[in-house]
Amino acid sequence: MTTDGTSTMTSVLRAFDIITVLWEVKRAGPSEIATRMSIPKSTAHVYLRTLAETGYVVNDGGEYSLSYRFLMTGSRIKHRNSLFRVSEQLLSELAAETDELVTLVVEQHDETVILHTERGDRSLELGLYSGMTTPLHTNATGKAILAQLPDERVDEIIETQGLEPVTEQTITDESVLRSELADIRDAGYAVDWNQQVVGMGLVGIPISIDEQVAGAVGIVTPTERVKNEEYRRTLIQKLQETVDSITIKYRYGH
Amino acid sequence: MTTDGTSTMTSVLRAFDIITVLWEVKRAGPSEIATRMSIPKSTAHVYLRTLAETGYVVNDGGEYSLSYRFLMTGSRIKHRNSLFRVSEQLLSELAAETDELVTLVVEQHDETVILHTERGDRSLELGLYSGMTTPLHTNATGKAILAQLPDERVDEIIETQGLEPVTEQTITDESVLRSELADIRDAGYAVDWNQQVVGMGLVGIPISIDEQVAGAVGIVTPTERVKNEEYRRTLIQKLQETVDSITIKYRYGH
DNA sequence: TCCCGTCGTCCACTATAATCGAACGACTTA
DNA sequence: TAAGTCGTTCGATTATAGTGGACGACGGGA
Numbered sequence: 001m002t003t004d005g006t007s008t009m010t011s012v013l014r015a016f017d018i019i020t021v022l023w024e025v026k027r028a029g030p031s032e033i034a035t036r037m038s039i040p041k042s043t044a045h046v047y048l049r050t051l052a053e054t055g056y057v058v059n060d061g062g063e064y065s066l067s068y069r070f071l072m073t074g075s076r077i078k079h080r081n082s083l084f085r086v087s088e089q090l091l092s093e094l095a096a097e098t099d100e101l102v103t104l105v106v107e108q109h110d111e112t113v114i115l116h117t118e119r120g121d122r123s124l125e126l127g128l129y130s131g132m133t134t135p136l137h138t139n140a141t142g143k144a145i146l147a148q149l150p151d152e153r154v155d156e157i158i159e160t161q162g163l164e165p166v167t168e169q170t171i172t173d174e175s176v177l178r179s180e181l182a183d184i185r186d187a188g189y190a191v192d193w194n195q196q197v198v199g200m201g202l203v204g205i206p207i208s209i210d211e212q213v214a215g216a217v218g219i220v221t222p223t224e225r226v227k228n229e230e231y232r233r234t235l236i237q238k239l240q241e242t243v244d245s246i247t248i249k250y251r252y253g254h
Numbered sequence: 255m256t257t258d259g260t261s262t263m264t265s266v267l268r269a270f271d272i273i274t275v276l277w278e279v280k281r282a283g284p285s286e287i288a289t290r291m292s293i294p295k296s297t298a299h300v301y302l303r304t305l306a307e308t309g310y311v312v313n314d315g316g317e318y319s320l321s322y323r324f325l326m327t328g329s330r331i332k333h334r335n336s337l338f339r340v341s342e343q344l345l346s347e348l349a350a351e352t353d354e355l356v357t358l359v360v361e362q363h364d365e366t367v368i369l370h371t372e373r374g375d376r377s378l379e380l381g382l383y384s385g386m387t388t389p390l391h392t393n394a395t396g397k398a399i400l401a402q403l404p405d406e407r408v409d410e411i412i413e414t415q416g417l418e419p420v421t422e423q424t425i426t427d428e429s430v431l432r433s434e435l436a437d438i439r440d441a442g443y444a445v446d447w448n449q450q451v452v453g454m455g456l457v458g459i460p461i462s463i464d465e466q467v468a469g470a471v472g473i474v475t476p477t478e479r480v481k482n483e484e485y486r487r488t489l490i491q492k493l494q495e496t497v498d499s500i501t502i503k504y505r506y507g508h
Numbered sequence: 509t510c511c512c513g514t515c516g517t518c519c520a521c522t523a524t525a526a527t528c529g530a531a532c533g534a535c536t537t538a
Numbered sequence: 539t540a541a542g543t544c545g546t547t548c549g550a551t552t553a554t555a556g557t558g559g560a561c562g563a564c565g566g567g568a
Contacts, residue, residue, distance in 0.1 A: 007519090008304040009555065011526065012269045016308040023327065030545060040528045045546065050262040054270040055363060062545050068360070068367045068385070071332055073277065074325030075385025106322070109309060113322045131322070131329025261547095263526070265555060284516060294557050299517065316516050 014039075018047050019066065022057065027065040074131060083207070083214050084115055086250045091217065094242045095120040098219060098235060103128065103202075105141045106215040107149075110157045112142040115215065124220055126200060137163055137177055138170050140190040140204035141218035146177075147184035148206045148213040154181070169194040189236050190216075193223040201226035203235050205243045209250055217243055268293075272301050273320065276311065281319040328385060337461070337468050338369055340504045345471065348496045349374040352473060352489060357382065357456075359395045360469040361403075364411045366396040369469065378474055380454060391417055391431055392424050394444040394458035395472035400431075401438035402460045402467035408435070423448040443490050444470075447477040455480035457490050459497045463504055471497055 014037075021036055022028060028036075030045040037044065048064045051057035058067040078084055087104050095102040101123035104116040111133045136142035136157060146154055163172045169192075171177045184190045193201025203226065204218040219235050226232050268291075275290055276282060282290075284299040291298065302318045305311035312321040332338055341358050349356040355377035358370040365387045390396035390411060400408055417426045423446075425431045438444045447455025457480065458472040473489050480486050 007300070007554095008307055009265060009269075009300060010553095011263060011265045011555075012301070012304045013308060015263075015266045015269065016310065019327075023330070031543085041545085042529075042547085043527055046261070046263055046526080047266065049546090050266045053262055054267060056270065058362065066327070066331055068328070068331065068362050068369070070324055071328030071369075071385040072367070072387060073273075073320070073385075074322070074328035075383055076277070077320055077322065078325055079381070079383055108312065108322050113326065115322070115325075127333070129329055129333055131325040131327075133326060261525090264524095265526080285514080295516085296518085296558075297556055300555080303517090 015047055015051060018044070018051065019056070022064060022066050027063045029063050033064075078115060078130065081115070082250065083209075083246075086253060087217070087246050088116065090242050090245050090249070091116065091118045094118070094217075094219070094238060095123070098238055099123065100225075100235070101126075101128070101220040103141060103218045103220060104215060105145070105218065107136065107142075107145050107213070110136065110161050112136050112139065112145070124200060124222060126197060126220070128220065134196060135161060135164060135166070137161075138166050138192075138196040139218070140192040140202045141216040142204075143177075143181065143184055143192065144190040144204040144206040144216040144218075145213050147181040147190065148208060154178075166196055167194055167198050169198075171195065189240070191226070191232065193226050199223050203232060203239055205236070205239050207243055207246055207250075209247065214250075217246070269301055269305060272298070272305065273310070276318060276320050281317045283317050287318075332369060332384065335369070336504065337463075337500075340507060341471070341500050342370065344496050344499050344503070345370065345372045348372070348471075348473070348492060349377070352492055353377065354479075354489070355380075355382070355474040357395060357472045357474060358469060359399070359458075359472065361390065361396075361399050361467070364390065364415050366390050366393065366399070378454060378476060380451060380474070382474065388450060389415060389418060389420070391415075392420050392446075392450040393472070394446040394456045395470040396458075397431075397435065397438055397446065398444040398458040398460040398470040398472075399467050401435040401444065402462060408432075420450060421448055421452050423452075425449065443494070445480070445486065447480055453477050457486060457493055459490070459493050461497055461500055461504075463501065468504075471500070 017037065018033060021033060025032065030041050030048055033048065034041040034044040048057065052059045052064065056067055056069045057064050083106070084104065091102050091104055095118035099120035099122045101120060102118040103114055105112050105114050112135070114128060114130055114132045116130050117128055134142065136146050158174060163174065163177065165172050171180065188205065190204045199222060200220060201223040202218045202220045204216050206216045207214045217239060219239055271291065272287060275287060279286065284295050284302055287302065288295040288298040302311065306313045306318065310321055310323045311318050338358065345356050345358055349372035353374035353376045355374060356372040357368055359366050359368050366389070368382060368384055368386045370384050371382055388396065390400050412428060417428060417431065419426050425434065442459065444458045453476060454474060455477040456472045456474045458470050460470045461468045471493060473493055
């Protein structure tokens with residue numbers, strides 16, 4: 001066990017490592033955790049019992065698994081979040097108006113986090129859901145955020161996260177990405193199709209609060225639809241109206 | 255400091271206490287955490303730094319707050335959950351068919367946890383969302399679950415949770431509750447209105463898998479609508495069909 | 509402009525509490 | 539029935555969490 005430059009609490013870190021392992025295996029007893037983490041069985045047991053006491057882990061019949069408390073805490077964080085509260089109704093209206101899937105995303109830990117989705121009547125049914133994360137460079141909402149971040153943050157993100165491709169269309173070249181970010185800054189919106197999921201495309205516009213990116217809103221459609229320039233233009237316009245409303249409502253209703 | 259009968263790890267427990275405090279105050283620095291928890295500032299700092307390293311807490315500019323990782327982990331737990339996966343589509347159809355708000359709930363830590371909601375066109379807009387918890391005895395889905403639990407579990411839940419009223423209609427008498435649970439067992443469904451929220455009513459049916467309650471499905475409506483016996487009957491019938499489909503699909507498609 | 513108070517952060521000592529091997533009873537399997 | 543699991547408990551040891559004090563940065567008030 002190598003100690004980092006700055007000292008941290010090994011027991012707390014290990015507790016969260018166990019949470020990660022429990023996530024991977026769904027359920028496990030002390031023995032399985034012990035072998036997977038190379039620690040004594042008795043040690044694993046104390047951790048599990050302690051985690052069970054917190055309520056984030058549940059013990060049924062000697063086997064342990066993650067509880068729904070993560071869902072509780074996570075959902076509560078989402079639902080009291082100012083940006084979400086301000087946006088929810090407006091996003092719902094946008095979804096109804098466009099009949100498409102609408103997403104609200106934020107950046108955290110150098111990734112796109114989907115904060116909320118609103119479905120329209122003919123919206124795509126991908127596995128997108130609130131809480132899901134994606135690399136920033138693989139879709140329009142992420143690129144919209146990247147375009148508004150300070151250069152040094154962009155450098156940092158590219159360095160630590162890389163530009164991993166997830167489809168054949170994913171941007172993997174740094175200079176291509178940077179020039180596209182400049183275009184996005186000029187245009188005020190971002191577009192992509194097939195870069196994150198083949199068959200899926202989206203338009204995205206960043207939300208700026210006090211000169212800072214607070215997140216982005218996206219409209220997700222089948223590639224076919226978003227490729228159509230006229231349709232795309234109407235989507236972008238409605239999207240921009242929604243983002244404007246969110247910005248104003250945030251400023252005055254908050 | 256008195257040691258409990260069973261020993262647990264104080265550092266891990268304290269880490270989660272800090273998470274709870276962080277939840278309450280939204281953002282805080284080491285000093286505020288220290289005063290709130292009556293611990294030295296330096297101790298609070300080590301905890302916060304460690305929690306930040308796990309990714310569940312984020313440090314921006316010296317102040318710390320809970321990150322969206324809770325939402326990520328919680329949502330992932332939900333979305334890979336067998337009961338949810340089996341039910342999602344069927345619940346969506348039920349919501350479309352009835353135009354009402356449909357909920358899927360499970361029991362954990364003696365409470366009702368809302369696992370999923372599906373909105374219909376004229377569904378109530380209360381603050382119900384996935385991850386929210388309510389006492390079991392205050393609504394039809396909770397009572398539907400209670401009715402299927404072993405007697406000793408019901409005893410335990412009543413003893414530890416009590417029968418706290420949240421509206422004037424909430425059941426607070428144990429014998430009333432027990433006789434209603436017997437009725438629910440006979441009828442196969444549960445009903446309530448104004449017991450959890452004034453103006454809200456619902457019908458609920460438990461989902462049984464392998465002789466055990468796995469959860470319950472509910473249809474949430476304005477009190478006025480669910481009070482109408484004929485309408486209520488049609489809701490219960492459609493709800494039962496959905497629950498039957500879930501049960502079958504779970505058994506064979508899983 | 510300067511100063512004082514408070515902030516977040518860091519460091520080193522010490523005593524506490526996490527760690528770990530061994531043993532127990534309860535199951536399952538051969 | 540016996541041998542191999544499992545989860546759990548216990549007590550000794552020693553690694554490590556807890557702590558006070560010091561540092562630089564920041565901000566409000568004089």
